[in-house]
Structures are given as C-alpha cells and as structure tokens.
Amino acid sequence: MAVLEIILVIFLVFSALMAVYFDEELISIIFLSIFSLVLTALYLLHKAADVALAEAVIGAGLNTAIFMSAISQIRHGDSD
Amino acid sequence: MNKLMKKIMISVVLTGVAFALYQNFSLMPEYQGLNEGLSNYIIKSGLNDTGSLNLITAVLYDYRAFDSLGESTVIFGAVSGIVLILSRKMLPVSSKGLSFIVKRALGIMTPFIALFGFYVITHGHLTPGGGFQGGVILAAISIIFSIVYGSAFDYRRYSPQTKTLFETGGALTFLGLGLAGILMEGAFLQNLGFLTAETGTLISAGSIPYINIGVGFKVGAGLAIIFYSMIQKTFEEDF
C-alpha cells in the first residue's frame, strides 16, 4: 500500500509540474485532468469515497470541458 | 521577464507553498484515539443525531448545513455573473455535432447516465455521493448534448428557461426546508425529526434526502447554464 501511495504522489507532483511547465493551454488542461485522476486514486486509497467521486466528476470531467470551451472562446477572440 | 525566469519563479512559489503546507500538517496535534475532540463526537453520535449512515453527508447537510447553503449560493452567484458577462443573448447556437453513429450510441447511454445521477443524489445519506456529485453528473448530460448533438438540440431539449426553473426550484427547496426547521423544531435548518424512519431506508434521516435533491437539481442546472453560456462559437462544419 505504501509503495503504491508513493508512486501516486510522485505522479501527482509530476503532472502538476508539467501543467505549469507547458505553454500550450491544451496540454496544461490535459495534465490537470491527469492530476485530478491521480488525486481520485489517492482519495480512494485513503477510503474517502465521497471526495473521490466529487474529484473524479468535477476535476476530470466538468473542469476539462469548461476549460476547453473557455480556451476555444479566447482563441476565437484574438487570433483566428 | 523571460519564460525561464517565469518558470523558475513559479517553481519557487510552489515549493514555498508546499513547505508551508508541510509545516502546518506537522504542527497538527497527534491522533489521540477515539475519545476526544469534535470529530470523535461526530463519529460517535452522528448516526444517532441525524440517522444518516454517510457521516460526510451528515456533516454537510445537518451539522454544517448553513455552510452548504452558502456554497450553493456561491454557485448561484457564479452562474449570474457568467450569464451576465458572457451570454449576451440566450439563443440556440447552430452546430451540427458529430456523426450519427456517435449520436445514436450516446442516445442509448444518456438515460442511464441520468438515472445514475439520480441514484447518486437520492442515496446521498446511505452511500458515497450526494447532491453536489449527482448534480455534476446531471450537468454532464447537458455537456454531452451540446458537444455531440449540437447546442441547438440542447436548447430544444431543455432550454435555459427550464434550467433556470430547476435551479431556482432547488434553491427554494433548500430554503424552504430551513424555514420548516424554524417552524417545527425551533432553529434554522434544524433536522426535521418527524420525517425520520428506520435507518438504512431511502426515506430516513429527516430532511437530509430532500436537501440533497434540492442541491442536486440546483448544482446540475447551474453548471449546465455555465457551460451553455460559454459555448457561443458556431461550428459550420461537422466533425
């Protein structure tokens, strides 16, 4: 259990860093959704099923969709 | 400031935040067993006080129901702001959506997604889940409609007016249960004792399931309105 937890935490930090590192918004959003997914697994590992469900639905599902529509608006506005 | 500097600055700030969080957590008191503290009180007597098997829901909608009312008011404020800024007119946006293969296969799946959303909402006091989570699942249906079938379909199916009706109805349910708490039990949002049935059944736990249903409709409709008012761009081609 502890090994799995350490691996997941390393993945978490990695995906958060990558989300900051990339300039392209799309890649950042995808890494944020990976971040939420890993966080969901961690919550489940600590037996917080409620929070895991909320994190999966909101973080990995809804946030991605809303961010995508937001960047499509922004790009439509300034360049093409 | 060039890009490398920016990234280094961000990394420094994040490391500082991480260090501060670590300090905070290390300063937290040691775990002292099941005998002391507020959390232990909730763990011990939450089931007796509220009749809800899911203690998180018991805290959210009974002990700290006023906080939850504030949270759902925050969503209401967000919806109002976004609609005011982004959606100059609530008109159906034309878009053809994806190919009919995707449309048909998703049409078979959509009712079950809706049913699962209702399951998560109504079982909030028995199993993991509750109003917020189930409401977001219901909002996902609106997103699916807008992306796959085109937002005109979403507009025809349940228009922004219907969504607004759902949202207001949910909020009014929450407030009405709070006022009923004043009338019947003597305090705002007090759990209604006469509604309690045998623990473990669906219609137990006082007013918690009804608050859950209200919050579920409110959150689902609110987030659907947010997403709908964000997609204003028209897609002529179908892809």
Place this chain on the structure above:
Amino acid sequence: MTLRLIISYFLMITGSAFAIVTVLGLLRFPDVYTRIHAGAVVLTISAVLVTMGTAIYVWDLFLSAKIVLIGIFFLFSNPMATHAIARASYKRQIALPEEYEIDAYSDYLGRDA
C-alpha cells in the same frame, strides 16, 4: 482457492496483459490511425475482461450486475469514442495519411490526396 477464484484471477490477469499490449501498440505503431486501432480493440477487450473478472470475484447478485453494467458501458463508449476521434482527425486534416495507396474516403470528401 476455489475454481471461481481461479477463473476470476485468470480473467483479470489476461485483461491486464491486454492493457500492457495496448500501451506497447501505442508506442510502436507508425501513424495516428494504426495507433487508434491498438487503443480501440485491445483496450476495450482488456477493460471488459477485467470487469468480468471482478464480477466473478465479488460473486454477489446486485454488485456483480453493477460491475457488468460498467463493462457494457465500456463496450458502447470506447468504439464510439474511437470512431469520433478518427473521423475528426481526418476531417480537420490533423494527421492525414499521406502515403496510403488505397484511400476511398478522400474521394468521398472531394479532396485530392
């Protein structure tokens, strides 16, 4: 170790092996569409096998039925999503197959390939 547990472990391990094969395929295949192939077929089968193995492992009427529902959801959604991704990437010309000899679809779309 009953027969039921052996069957469930067999199904789960086979499913995991297929998942590893999927990742290898994603890494090794040459262009977008062939990579999508690996994702579509093998990943669906691996997910369905794992869910079936889990359903046999828990062996409770309602819980197993719930897990089987998850498997059916995969079975519908994964090929559909694959089709949507492939069609979108062809129509938006994100990754056009340049060196294909047989390409009936570009004739249909009226593009000279």
Place this chain on the structure above:
Amino acid sequence: MLQKFSAFIFLLIVWFIFAGKITVDVLIIGSAASLLVTLFFSDMLFREVHRKLPWYHYLRKLALLLLFIPVFFYEAITAALKVSKHVFEKNPSFNPGIVKVKTELTDITGLSLLANLITLTPGTLTLDYDRSEKAYYIHWIDVETVEEAELKKKIIARFERWVGVIFR
C-alpha cells in the same frame, strides 16, 4: 406508449441493480426517478419501438440479442489477439488504407451498432457512413483486397446477418 412503457420498465430494472436491494422505498423513489428520465429521454433509448409491430416481436429480438453475446465475445477476443500479434512483430509493417464497403442495412440503430462492431473487429475502424451510397468508409490496418464482394465477406459479413435480423 409502448416505447415509454418499455423504457420505464427497463430503467426501473437498472435502478434496482444500482440500489442493490428490492424494497418498497426503493421502488417508490425509483419509480419517480425512472418516470422523470422517461419523460425526458425515452425517445432516445428505444427509437424503434413506435413502429406498428406486435409486442412479442420485440421479445424475439431480445432473445436474438442475448444469443448474439457469445458470438460477439468469441469474435472480439480473436480480434484482440490478432492486433496483439501485430504489436509483437519485430518492425510493424503493414499496408494501411481506407476502403469502401457497401451494406444493406437502413435502420439507424442497426447501422451504428454495426459500425461499433466493425471498430471492435481486427484491424478495421469505421471512419464514416455515406447515406447516398449506403456504404461505410473503413480504415483497414492491412489491406488485402479491394474487390467489393471479397471486402464484404472479409469485414462485415459475420456481423451483418445478426444485426440485420435484430434491427430491420
């Protein structure tokens, strides 16, 4: 009416699977939720049912659908093995291409189901369906032939008969 009623019964069964027990309170709340979902989405679930067929025809279709499941699993697992074989070749070399395959189905549900089944079979991937020519455009991982009858036999024949019987 039959459409709405069958959708309601089907959703109620799924609700019982979700809830995990069959009691009176689950039945009451489940009926309310299923009714709400039926009112909103029933025409998307069973699109075919409004046709003028007696109700026992649908039972026959359901039985055929259940019979189809083992056939499907056999085909799907052989498909997965075939693609896995490609993965473990030393340098994956094949001849990908996009072919056109005609079909006789007309029903939308049958067409989309067949498209999903084609995607699940070895090395084929549905790209699009042309309504005017009634033909699928299929990306094939390793094109062996462009002959029309041959193509049909190789790619869609084993599923088309099943789907054609179930959804006509």
